[in-house]
Amino acid sequence: MILEIAQIDVKPGSEAAFETGIAQAAEIFRAAAGCRSFAVRRSIEKPQRYRLLIEWDTLEAHTRDFTGSDAWKAYRALVSDTFESPPQVEHTELTLNGF
16 A cells, blocks of 8 residues: 655645635545545644645556546646645655554
């Protein structure tokens, strides 16, 4: 399983709009093939910064099958106008689970 971490900085004053849009987008991720979980975290120190934590079955489920798809376009239509800059995305593998 792959964990996608997307850091999104939103425009000042658009936090509520982003949160509304990303809440609506949750259904898009629930329906996406290969998507296992979807969570959003907001930074305490930088309240305009969010991190999307999305678990995918494989890297390809995200990069090949989801990104660029109609579902991805629908997700972006809900939130992209709130972005201060393009999201920074990385994919991680579990190396150690200490619990």
